[in-house]
Amino acid sequence: MYIPPSSTSPSAQTTTIMSLKTALISYFTFFVVFVDLTLASKHHVINFRSPTLYPESLTWDPSADHFIVGSHRHRTLVSVSSAAAVDTLISDLSLPPNTTIVGVSLDHHRRRLLAVVHSTPPLPIFNALAAYDLRSPHRRRLFLAPLHDPTTDRPIANDVAFDFSGDAYVTNSVGNFIWKVTPDGEPSIFSRSPAFTSHPVDQSLPHSFCGLNGVVYSRKRLPPRRPIKHRQNVQSQRR
Incomplete structure (x- = not known):
C-alpha cells in the first residue's frame, strides 16, 4: 500500500530511504554477478580435422x-x-x-x-x-x-x-x-x-533393433522401498 510522504514520520522516511539504498545495492550486485556468470558460460569450441575419422x-x-x-x-x-x-x-x-x-x-x-x-x-x-x-x-x-x-x-x-x-x-x-x-x-x-x-518399439522404424545404448556407473544407491501400511491408512481414513 502506498503511504503519502506527509503522513509518514521521520523514522519511517529514513527506513524507506535505507530500504531503497539496500534494494539498489542488491540489484547492482545481482547485475554484476549475472554479467560475470554470463561471460563465464561461453563455450570453447574445438574445430579439428582428421581424414575418415568418423x-x-x-x-x-x-x-x-x-x-x-x-x-x-x-x-x-x-x-x-x-x-x-x-x-x-x-x-x-x-x-x-x-x-x-x-x-x-x-x-x-x-x-x-x-x-x-x-x-x-x-x-x-x-x-x-x-x-x-x-x-x-x-x-x-x-x-x-x-x-x-x-x-x-x-x-x-x-x-x-x-x-x-x-x-x-x-x-x-x-x-x-x-x-x-x-x-x-x-x-x-x-x-x-x-x-x-519394457517399452514397446515400433519395429517398422529405422534402427528399431537398437535397444540399450549408453551406460553410466553411479555410486549412489537407491533407497530401499518402504512397505505400504494398508491397515494404518485405512484406520486413519476411518478416523
Whole structure:
C-alpha cells in the first residue's frame, strides 16, 4: 500500500530511504554477478580435422589435458587437444580388419583406456572389450575380452562404463543386456533386466533393433522401498 510522504514520520522516511539504498545495492550486485556468470558460460569450441575419422564416442583425460576419440572407420584412437592438435594415441593393428571403436571410457585411477570393438556387416561377427595401459610407453594392450551372445544372430557391443573395483560394464544394443568384464578381462552377463525391454518399439522404424545404448556407473544407491501400511491408512481414513 502506498503511504503519502506527509503522513509518514521521520523514522519511517529514513527506513524507506535505507530500504531503497539496500534494494539498489542488491540489484547492482545481482547485475554484476549475472554479467560475470554470463561471460563465464561461453563455450570453447574445438574445430579439428582428421581424414575418415568418423568419431563414434569420446572421453576426457584430465591428466593429459586432451580428449580421446574413437574411430568408426579405423582401429585407432586419437587425442584431440584444446588447440585442435590431433595425434594418434593408439593404433591396434592386431584387431580384426575394418573393425570400429564404439564406446570409450577412461579409468583414471588405473590409467586404463577401455574401448568397445565391433564389426559391422558384411564383416564376420566380432564384439570385444579392449583395455590399454596409458602408463606404458607404447600403451600396450592389457586384454581383449570377447563378448558373445548366443541369443541373437548379430549382437552389437556399444558403450562401456566401469566401477571403482575395475569391473567394466558393456551394453548389448540388440540382445538388450549388459556384459560385465573383470579387471583381468573375464566376461560374463551382468543383467538381463526386463526393464530393458519394457517399452514397446515400433519395429517398422529405422534402427528399431537398437535397444540399450549408453551406460553410466553411479555410486549412489537407491533407497530401499518402504512397505505400504494398508491397515494404518485405512484406520486413519476411518478416523
